[in-house]
Amino acid sequence: MLHIKCPHCGMRSQNEFAYGGDATVKRPELNKEVSDQDWDNFIYNRKSLRGKHKELWHHISGCRQWIKVERDTATHEIFKTVKANEEI
Amino acid sequence: MNQDFRLDNVGLINRNKKISFKFNGKKYFGYEGDTLASALLANGVHLIGRSFKYHRPRGFFGAGVDEPYAIVQLYRNNETEPNVKATEQELFEGLEATSVNCWPSVNFDIGAINNLLKVFLPAGFYYKTFMWPKSFWYKVYEPFIRKAAGLGVASIKHDKERYEHKYEYCDILIAGSGPSGLASAYAAAKNGARVILAEDKPRFGGTLLTSEVNIGNQTGKEWAENIIAELKEMPNVIVRNRSQVFGYYDHNMLVMSEKLSDHLPKTKKYHPKQRLWYIRAKEVLISSGSIERPLVFGNNDTPGVMLSSAAKEYLKVYGVLVGKKPLIFTNNDSGYETAIEFKKNGIEPIILDTRKDPKSEIITEAIDLGIQIKFSYVVVAAKGYKKVKSAEIAKISDNKSELGTLENIDCDCICVSGFWTPTIHLASQSGNKTKFNKDIDAFVPGVSKQNETTLGAANGTFTLEETLKNSFNMGHELSKKITNIDNKVLSPLVTEKKSTQHDKFWCVPLPKGKTYKRFLDFQNDVAVSDIEIALKEGYRSIEHVKRYTTLGMATDQGKTSNLNGLQLVSNIENKIVPEVGHTTFRPPYTPVTIGAIVGRETGKHSKPTRKSPMHSWHAKNNAVFVDAGVWLRPRYYKQGSETLFEGSKREAKNVRKNVGICDVTTLGKIDIKGPDAAELLNRVYTNAWLKLPIGKARYGVMLREDGIVMDDGTTTRISENHYHMTTTTAQAANILSHLEYYLQLVWPELNVNVVSTTEQWAGASLAGPKSRSVLAKLFPDIDVSNDGLPFMGYREGNLFGVKARIFRISFSGELAYEINVGSDNGNFMWEKIMEVGKEFAIQPYGTEALSTLRIEMGHVAGSELDGRTIPYDNSLEGLMSKNKDFIGKRSLNRKAFIAEDRQKVVGVVPLDKQTSIPEGSHLVKDANAPLPNPKLGYISASCWSVEHDNPFSLAILKDGKNMIGQKLFAMSPLKNKTIPVEIVSSHYVDPKGERVRS
């Protein structure tokens, strides 16, 4: 079980969090033209990285804040965690 | 009591407490502090089971966790447990155990005929024999394997024992209470660290209990006892025996299984049998010691052949002689320690040493004691079937390839020592890349991956002096880092005998003309010849060899066999062991019971049970409950001997005719506040929300970004910047996360707060043509006329002194209202409604009638909004705004989503108006078409229409728009039904929706 440092609550066990996928995906802006390709990339296409991955976690049984985590997908090493409004 | 093999004054057992037990039906006696193994050995019982594959007689090989084959079926307090190691099971009054793997009895075993007939099952046996013909697998092979090879029988009874889970945090977790564990725990604890010290055995001290050493002016054993006593008194230290740290997981999380009651005849009331500890440690010290390696020779699996360290432990801890004519076969000095213990107790051992002329303090002591020693000698084969009777021995040439003349020597046990294998499982599990240490011919931990440090024998350090020095240092150093205290305990002076280099030789060659089986893995009956076959057949990777031969598999996971297997592969392949590498160590290190893993989460505790505030009313009024997610909801209120079908029909009819009341507390509720609340709703819902007036509700649909319908519900504008959203029961949690995601990550500029209020409100739905009359009586000061409170209107009211919210919304298609009050007043509200509604023939209705009402209305719900359908499929396309963007909109123009013959929800009626259509049935054009019969759609929900008094179903049907009036077949192979049906509109009742507005 991972030990994740919530930027709001401190070190908490993984079972308080829900995984939220790739943190680098940006939703296209509302009311803007989006090409099929760009929309597909936003909805479906994800890299399955081995190594450093920037991802979202939701502190669902804690402060209920979405946070950004940089984690190695092979070793589970966590390098950094930041708040939702911060860049990772 | 006559125990032929028990010494009078040796051992740590309590001779004042005699314990009776049964093995294979026969009664024996032992003492408190015995294990089942030591008590049986004291009684001269060496035959304990049969081996897995060849059903060869099996005895004891180890004295603890290292035991590969003394596995029994245990009976305790009317329960039974398989796979229990006799060497670990402590004796308790009334213990019963039986052998496994033998039929009809341990003394006469039919499976052993395999052995007599020399039909030895070779490597890859399972792959070669049981693969074909395929049809044989279920009928012939599997039953045969199960009967012949099972390692015991699992109980099929409900386990009434209690198992607990515990979470703990500490500075330093120390696994193993041998010299390194005690020293490091003491140093760290004295330095203020929060320490957990875990020992898998009942007694603390590890090898200090059996070795002849002095620490300071105490014996090793006294020193251990004093340290433990002091640690137990310290508030910053948790000391646990019978506790195995079996798994090292991510981020320094370790899991430990504590056996609190397995050594007792019966678990004490309210006590757990076992406790699983999840321990998050800042630092981990692995002091798990080492396990002696076997030497490999002919018939080395015969009962009476055992590890020399085990023989010493039986003698020193339990006062038990494993034999009276022991032969010690060793390639290092450890065997001498065992021989000396025998000699001191009046037994004459003979030592066979593979080495030519080793010199050390211990060897000198053995010689001085007059012990007979044969150098450059080996055991070629053990003789005797159910017990060692003699040994075939021979001199071995200096290059270890030529055997001299075979001699026979009488003995009743053979104690073997092939040097020591550090127990590196935990370090390896943590991700530590282990390295091969040529000096000890074994793997030791390499560079630490997590915050783990391995000490003492587990790290390949075999002298006590060095072990203690390193461990005191490490305990101090690590604790200092954490506590910033610098309180150093000095390492005491150690007196121990020095030993000399071990011999790398471990596998005795076969003499010419002999075909003795030389076993590597005792639990799985893997012999030297099996590995040879596997390699001949082309297996190279040690992982493949393991699986093909089953070397190191099953419950002991190769604790004694792994290294010898690797040595053999590397010898044959002319490689060195590090190149071959070892197989991966995975948790658990020792078997863990399912009970411990599950903990308290069994039966109704396996998930939370949520009950509405009106639950007790429902129960009192004969509600039959159904699981709705984690909620318990009334399915129907049973009157007399009514069936579900009859009861739900009655309830639904009463809603259509009079008025019904349904508990809708379970609906998800989210409170939304903020100046941008309307903007948020406008983005997450597909329809327009910016102009919703205060005091009005609106129905809305939410999509996922991929265009699939996510949820539906109504949201009401309570005041200027305050909205009350409802979600379906199932999606409540997901929708809140969904909103939080967009507010926190995508549109943080929106000034909105969302919070779940599902539990804060109790909800009752009042539905039916007479609902207005009931409402008028409930809220006499509110104008509830169609003009005063129109469809989708909202009012706040006073329900006999209780603040209430009134929503005019409908799920049933009838004139309906939903009343919410604070949860505390839920029951009060319910009872008031029942009381007031009495004159209007009000009846409560459950989820089954609720479904009936919504199905015949054609109102889509969970069975249609199943995560696979888009708005069009559910005839919700009218709610897709053309004038604004919203979540998922961009996906709706995908080719498949706008296809002309896209699936759509329709109504389905059986032609005979009698046969109910099973949910999940497929709709096909031709019931007799060859398989696979093309599927046009599926039945998503079925009910008995109370309006039309015939069955009615909803279906998602291809080109549903153009299928109205068509005749198809609903086929359910599961229920073996083929039903001719007609496709009709999904709106089977009140298609214009007049009633809700009436």
Ligand SMILES: [Zn+2]
């Ligand atoms: Zn948090």
